[in-house]
Amino acid sequence: MSNKLTILQPMRYWWLYFAISVIVIIPGIYSLVIWGLKPSIDFTGGSTIVWHTLIEESALRDIAKSNNITIRELSNLNDTYTLTTNHLTKDAYQQFKAKVIDAKELTYDTVGPSLGAELIQKTFAAVALAATLILLYIAYRFKSLKFGVSAILAMLHDSLVLLGIFSLLGHFRGVEVDTLFVTAVLTILSFSVHDTIVVYDRIRELKKKHGYLDFDEIINRAVVETMGRSINNSLTIIFMLLAMYLMGGETTHWFIFALLIGTISGTYSSTFTAAPLLIAWDKFSHRKK
Amino acid sequence: MKLRRNIFFIVILTALALVIDAPKNFKLANFTLASPTINIGSFKRDLNIRQGLDLQGGTEVTLEANMKDIVASDRSDALDSAKEIIARRVDLYGVAEPSIKTVVSQDTYRILVALPGVTNPEEALALIGQTASLDFYEMPVATDSPTYADLRPTGLTGKDLKKTSVGFNSQNGKPEIKLEFTEDGGKKFGEITSRNIDKPVWILLDGQILTAPTVQQAIMDGKAVINGEYTTQEAKNMVITLNAGALPVPINIIKQQNIAPTLGETSVTDSLKAGAVGLALVALFMIMNYGWLGLIADLGLVIYGLLTLAVYKIVPITITLPGLAGFILSIGMAVDSNILVFERMKEESRKGNDWLGSMELGFGKAWDSIKDANIATLITTFVLFNPFDWNFLNSSGMVRGFALTLFLGIAISLFTGIFITRNLLRAFFIKKL
Numbered sequence: 001m002s003n004k005l006t007i008l009q010p011m012r013y014w015w016l017y018f019a020i021s022v023i024v025i026i027p028g029i030y031s032l033v034i035w036g037l038k039p040s041i042d043f044t045g046g047s048t049i050v051w052h053t054l055i056e057e058s059a060l061r062d063i064a065k066s067n068n069i070t071i072r073e074l075s076n077l078n079d080t081y082t083l084t085t086n087h088l089t090k091d092a093y094q095q096f097k098a099k100v101i102d103a104k105e106l107t108y109d110t111v112g113p114s115l116g117a118e119l120i121q122k123t124f125a126a127v128a129l130a131a132t133l134i135l136l137y138i139a140y141r142f143k144s145l146k147f148g149v150s151a152i153l154a155m156l157h158d159s160l161v162l163l164g165i166f167s168l169l170g171h172f173r174g175v176e177v178d179t180l181f182v183t184a185v186l187t188i189l190s191f192s193v194h195d196t197i198v199v200y201d202r203i204r205e206l207k208k209k210h211g212y213l214d215f216d217e218i219i220n221r222a223v224v225e226t227m228g229r230s231i232n233n234s235l236t237i238i239f240m241l242l243a244m245y246l247m248g249g250e251t252t253h254w255f256i257f258a259l260l261i262g263t264i265s266g267t268y269s270s271t272f273t274a275a276p277l278l279i280a281w282d283k284f285s286h287r288k289k
Numbered sequence: 290m291k292l293r294r295n296i297f298f299i300v301i302l303t304a305l306a307l308v309i310d311a312p313k314n315f316k317l318a319n320f321t322l323a324s325p326t327i328n329i330g331s332f333k334r335d336l337n338i339r340q341g342l343d344l345q346g347g348t349e350v351t352l353e354a355n356m357k358d359i360v361a362s363d364r365s366d367a368l369d370s371a372k373e374i375i376a377r378r379v380d381l382y383g384v385a386e387p388s389i390k391t392v393v394s395q396d397t398y399r400i401l402v403a404l405p406g407v408t409n410p411e412e413a414l415a416l417i418g419q420t421a422s423l424d425f426y427e428m429p430v431a432t433d434s435p436t437y438a439d440l441r442p443t444g445l446t447g448k449d450l451k452k453t454s455v456g457f458n459s460q461n462g463k464p465e466i467k468l469e470f471t472e473d474g475g476k477k478f479g480e481i482t483s484r485n486i487d488k489p490v491w492i493l494l495d496g497q498i499l500t501a502p503t504v505q506q507a508i509m510d511g512k513a514v515i516n517g518e519y520t521t522q523e524a525k526n527m528v529i530t531l532n533a534g535a536l537p538v539p540i541n542i543i544k545q546q547n548i549a550p551t552l553g554e555t556s557v558t559d560s561l562k563a564g565a566v567g568l569a570l571v572a573l574f575m576i577m578n579y580g581w582l583g584l585i586a587d588l589g590l591v592i593y594g595l596l597t598l599a600v601y602k603i604v605p606i607t608i609t610l611p612g613l614a615g616f617i618l619s620i621g622m623a624v625d626s627n628i629l630v631f632e633r634m635k636e637e638s639r640k641g642n643d644w645l646g647s648m649e650l651g652f653g654k655a656w657d658s659i660k661d662a663n664i665a666t667l668i669t670t671f672v673l674f675n676p677f678d679w680n681f682l683n684s685s686g687m688v689r690g691f692a693l694t695l696f697l698g699i700a701i702s703l704f705t706g707i708f709i710t711r712n713l714l715r716a717f718f719i720k721k722l
Contacts (some may be wrong), residue, residue: 041636079699090542099472105549110545110546111544112541122682129672133667133671137668138665179688180611183688187618197658204422206554208697231634233624233625236628237570237622237624239571239574240564240568241617241621243563248563248565249555249557249559259614
């Protein structure tokens with residue numbers, strides 16, 4: 001059915017958008033399955049020590065060895081050493097530090113082994129709870145389970161993109177996943193839904209106004225009409241994040257990066273995953289009948 | 290007129306925020322600008338920005354109490370006692386704004402201690418980590434002005450105390466403290482009381498005198514009562530502290546985070562600089578895209594920033610790095626409501642509506658999506674903040690800080706994005722006529 005009101009028909013190529021998503025997600029999933037994520041001590045338990053000291057690396061390793069400390073990782077940048085070790089008790093840490101005479105502590109983190117499992121559990125609980133509540137809310141507001149489920153699928157799409165990229169970063173660049181990352185994932189979930197709802201809201205409105213149009217047609221128009229807002233809004237958030245990423249503190253570097261990836265993926269998925277999912281769902285349910 | 294009233298309200302609100310936001314001791318020529326100190330009844334705020342540990346440095350530890358040897362019904366009391374004792378020690382050590390919280394979930398009993406600004410965390414921890422010691426002292430040679438040197442340990446300690454509780458005197462109904470000793474302790478206590486009749490027995494906690502009741506008679510059954518002029522609350526507090534000595538819960542450090550102050554400082558300046566640059570970019574983008582509409586939106590954004598800072602100071606909110614990130618993200622969302630409205634306005638004016646009409650329609654129609662979208666985000670902040678302390682969710686300070694700033698950001702941005710910007714636009718439009 002042709003309609004003179006519609007100029008562009010981006011949703012005609014809905015399968016293409018799914019293909020793009022799949023191409024982005026597949027390497028990430030592969031990496032997730034093969035290498036997994038690189039957990040920080042927040043998950044595994046252990047100690048991270050950042051010291052400023054003029055000691056030689058080999059000497060530092062020897063001291064650690066004689067103190068029965070297993071160094072999992074060690075890096076040195078301008079005499080600032082970052083060590084990741086097994087979980088140290090207070091005394092073990094103090095003895096170690098006493099032997100490295102000029103060590104100036106910048107940061108010291110230690111996490112007992114029991115806390116890690118707890119964090120993983122709680123993260124899953126948080127994601128599940130947030131997703132369920134949002135699903136219920138959308139299903140209620142749009143009076144259709146289809147909308148709720150599609151929004152949640154788009155949201156999972158974004159978390160898969162994020163997890164996949166961090167799995168690859170973990171394998172190739174040694175980037176770790178910590179409590180902050182968990183926060184980033186949850187934020188992105190909400191951003192993704194935020195964006196999707198704007199598109200859905202337009203669909204709902206058009207459906208009310210032009211009930212005579214095809215479902216495809218309505219979605220097409222909604223997508224075209226919200227595109228400008230979607231891009232402009234994401235650009236402002238991306239500006240903020242990019243500035244923070246390039247200039248902000250070291251502590252939040254990867255946190256901001258995760259938010260950046262999530263924002264881009266979230267913008268894409270609202271238009272090119274959440275909306276086409278509705279079309280696919282519609283087509284599939286028609287075929288079944 | 291309604292519009293004039295609204296604009297007046299916005300101006301007053303902004304001025305108020307400015308006063309609250311003013312830094313302390315900001316010198317401008319001959320004047321010193323300073324935000325006031327609020328002191329209304331129990332509502333006291335010094336209006337300083339509270340910086341979290343990651344910003345000002347310090348140490349944060351999670352302690353876990355080993356409850357193996359303590360009967361289930363006494364466990365939460367034991368944890369409270371331990372908390373009390375730690376708070377007391379932290380006070381002695383002298384930390385500006387310590388935070389000491391107990392977290393109980395399922396079978397774990399934890400105490401979260403945050404000591405901002407502490408430069409020697411190991412020393413502070415050594416002090417905290419000790420098991421509390423409660424000792425009974427006597428003074429064999431009476432003097433007129435007794436000093437610590439005159440006191441002698443009796444060998445009776447907190448370990449000999451079985452239970453301490455608050456009771457009420459059967460005759461005058463005044464609160465009193467009931468002590469119950471173990472069998473062994475009762476014997477020792479009997480000996481001590483028989484040789485100290487009409488003399489005080491000193492009870493010391495960590496070397497500090499808690500109380501010094503005078504012995505009235507020899508007590509042989511291991512059950513003693515301290516009566517004095519206590520209020521019920523005082524008696525209760527005394528019991529908690531006595532129990533802290535009586536129930537030495539072994540405590541382990543399960544998580545510790547030390548941050549050097551200098552590191553935090555660079556992070557703050559970097560993040561603030563980055564935030565300023567990002568904000569400037571956003572402001573510029575809005576002007577380029579929406580012309581003077583964008584300019585008004587930017588003005589709304591400035592008011593948003595002022596209001597948020599004021600709220601941070603009043604609540605008060607401890608600002609951490611993730612919290613800062615939450616704030617910055619909320620700026621993005623604040624701009625979003627404006628963009629949604631402006632895009633709507635463009636559409637409406639394309640349809641041939643006049644300017645004022647498109648504006649009102651734009652705000653009206655955008656409201657649905659703004660509302661739904663922000664509620665979804667609010668749901669997430671709710672889960673992240675975990676306000677009811679549900680066991681199965683995270684309760685780490687970092688995640689909570691982030692959730693709280695994001696929540697406030699959304700709430701305030703809804704107000705500025707809709708109410709303030711709309712009224713500013715109306716005012717601007719009427720002037721244009």
